Amino acid sequence: MSRGSGDRATLSCCRGSRTFNPLCDAVQPTVIDCHFHLWTTDESTPEKRAERAEQLREEMERQGVDRLCLIGEVGDTIEECREANRTVAKYVAEYPESFYGWARVDPRLGDDAVAEFRRAVEEDGLVGLKHHFIPTPINISDPEFFPLAEAAVDMDVPVIAHVMQRLPADQERWDDSEAHTEDVLELAQRYPELKLVSAHIVAGGDAEYRIKTVADQENVILDISGSNCERGYVERAAERLGTDRLVFGTDTWFAPGVGKLSGLNLSSEARADIAYGIHDLFRDDQPGRFTDGELAERKAAAAERFAASDESRREGAVDVNAFVGHWPFRDLDASADALLSLMDEAGVDAALVSSLESVFYRNVHAGNRDLRDRVAGHEERLFPLATINPTYPEWETDLRECVEEWGWSGVKLLPAYHDYDLDAPETTALFDVCADLDVPVVVCATLEDQRQRHPRVTLRGFEDGGTRAFTDGHVDALVDLLTECPETDVVLADLWTHAPRIVEECCRVRRNGVRLDNRVRSGETLFVLDDLFVYFSHQGERLVEEVGVDRLVRGPQLPFKIAEAYDGYVDLLPASDDDRARVGGDTLRSVFGLDG
Numbered sequence: 001m002s003r004g005s006g007d008r009a010t011l012s013c014c015r016g017s018r019t020f021n022p023l024c025d026a027v028q029p030t031v032i033d034c035h036f037h038l039w040t041t042d043e044s045t046p047e048k049r050a051e052r053a054e055q056l057r058e059e060m061e062r063q064g065v066d067r068l069c070l071i072g073e074v075g076d077t078i079e080e081c082r083e084a085n086r087t088v089a090k091y092v093a094e095y096p097e098s099f100y101g102w103a104r105v106d107p108r109l110g111d112d113a114v115a116e117f118r119r120a121v122e123e124d125g126l127v128g129l130k131h132h133f134i135p136t137p138i139n140i141s142d143p144e145f146f147p148l149a150e151a152a153v154d155m156d157v158p159v160i161a162h163v164m165q166r167l168p169a170d171q172e173r174w175d176d177s178e179a180h181t182e183d184v185l186e187l188a189q190r191y192p193e194l195k196l197v198s199a200h201i202v203a204g205g206d207a208e209y210r211i212k213t214v215a216d217q218e219n220v221i222l223d224i225s226g227s228n229c230e231r232g233y234v235e236r237a238a239e240r241l242g243t244d245r246l247v248f249g250t251d252t253w254f255a256p257g258v259g260k261l262s263g264l265n266l267s268s269e270a271r272a273d274i275a276y277g278i279h280d281l282f283r284d285d286q287p288g289r290f291t292d293g294e295l296a297e298r299k300a301a302a303a304e305r306f307a308a309s310d311e312s313r314r315e316g317a318v319d320v321n322a323f324v325g326h327w328p329f330r331d332l333d334a335s336a337d338a339l340l341s342l343m344d345e346a347g348v349d350a351a352l353v354s355s356l357e358s359v360f361y362r363n364v365h366a367g368n369r370d371l372r373d374r375v376a377g378h379e380e381r382l383f384p385l386a387t388i389n390p391t392y393p394e395w396e397t398d399l400r401e402c403v404e405e406w407g408w409s410g411v412k413l414l415p416a417y418h419d420y421d422l423d424a425p426e427t428t429a430l431f432d433v434c435a436d437l438d439v440p441v442v443v444c445a446t447l448e449d450q451r452q453r454h455p456r457v458t459l460r461g462f463e464d465g466g467t468r469a470f471t472d473g474h475v476d477a478l479v480d481l482l483t484e485c486p487e488t489d490v491v492l493a494d495l496w497t498h499a500p501r502i503v504e505e506c507c508r509v510r511r512n513g514v515r516l517d518n519r520v521r522s523g524e525t526l527f528v529l530d531d532l533f534v535y536f537s538h539q540g541e542r543l544v545e546e547v548g549v550d551r552l553v554r555g556p557q558l559p560f561k562i563a564e565a566y567d568g569y570v571d572l573l574p575a576s577d578d579d580r581a582r583v584g585g586d587t588l589r590s591v592f593g594l595d596g
Helices: 048-061 078-094 111-122 143-155 181-190 205-215 233-239 254-263 268-275 277-281 292-311 336-346 363-374 393-407 425-436 472-484 499-506 537-546 562-574 577-592
Strands: 033-039 069-070 099-101 129-130 160-163 197-200 220-223 316-323 348-355 382-387 410-413 441-443 490-492 511-512 513-519 525-528
Touching: 033 220, 033 277, 048 078, 048 160, 048 254, 048 537, 069 078, 069 513, 078 099, 078 111, 111 143, 129 143, 143 160, 143 181, 143 472, 160 513, 181 197, 181 220, 181 410, 205 220, 205 441, 233 268, 254 268, 254 562, 268 277, 268 425, 316 513, 316 577, 336 348, 336 382, 348 577, 363 393, 382 393, 393 410, 410 425, 425 441, 472 499, 499 525, 499 537, 525 577, 537 562, 562 577
Parallel strands: 033 069, 069 099, 129 160, 160 197, 197 220, 316 348, 348 382, 382 410, 410 441, 441 490, 490 525
Antiparallel strands: 511 513
């Protein structure tokens, strides 16, 4: 394998107060996305392909993406595989300055699959092979896959594989053809000349396990794509493996992927290396490959862009879902001083903070007392929320102590961790007390993706090993709770695609046949923008239409997540600067009374 020398010395942090705003205007293209799915229903004509291509090119221009490596479909027959590969090749031929493409085949097709893979590379100019166990259920460590790996080595092209690290209990619900890190290691050791890209390192379970498993296998490269934007993991990979073994990708989760790269705690040069990492895997005669001079210019421009973003700073941001304390499952500095430092870097002026200890304490109020001591002296920027378990004795006494005696700003509920239903009578009682006290309630589903949870910790409602957002069942209960308690101000985190439903059913008058449903909430109903499904500009437009900009607030969940990964969400909203300021912090300041 031939790649640049990954100089770990370039990993030193050289960042000041910063927040990069990638979406406000067209920016200089400075990254190659190695992992982008086409997911387009009609690609049969140049006109139909143009509809998708122009949408993608517009997003690329806004977010500063130089090229996409497109992933198409895969067929059940060799003819269908060939047609799918040729479709990807047509995108590349029609838009050569925007796209590269991956080939796909079904390994079960044997020699025909190998022949089609070779044809797609040699004739169509595709960059390598993408493998996913859906809908081709062959593991990369299965001997049926080996001929494709051998062909990739022979042609000097990379293979990018879908890889996860599910817990054994969760694997039972999935096909055993899904690759895990052990399968990556087995294939890479069998073919040490194979350039093997292990996909979405930060969205496939225990990232640190995956990093340590392949650290000494030099021909394994990690793709940093995926919807998770948790702090520290990519930096850990860069420290252990070197940036020459990291490549940038989004897995089509565009806005957070671009923002995540900008927000990494690495030097601008290291981020630029990752931004163009996939290019180093292309073979020398790859169509569309940059010359050495062109690549150097692009990396320099990327480093300059990242350095400039390090000096910029968004003003007035507020994080409604921050934490202080000790997290038992990973090395995470969540002290008040560390949080304030992160806030300075990310342009977050104030944070509504909760106790991490209270997430797992049986008596959560002990964590509230610790939090009071930890934020002392930082009252102008850190505003405590009382974590309350309404099923525990004296919860109301504890709540009133926090609010009436300590002057705290609101309440945090973690029903999945504290094992109660959202629409339980105890929850309704707590909401009513909060309405009487005129303090908002923040409702949070999880603090981390449940695919990487500790094997002995299973949360209520996430028994199936789901990711991190409230499920349909949770939302059913939320609708009942919000309808039952219309006066309580509430901020809802982790709702993914469910915010429009809650607005429709709880906050708007509805004509329902011959009936009029006009019982609506009078309390504030706000949604954490960072947790919603807003990866492209049209999703921001739809969110404003269906939810309303006045209901959106920020909650990057410091210190767990990379705040900069979500800054672009604000800029995807078709809104005025004043409206964006409200989303960024002004609404929270008003609802929680943060300005006195």
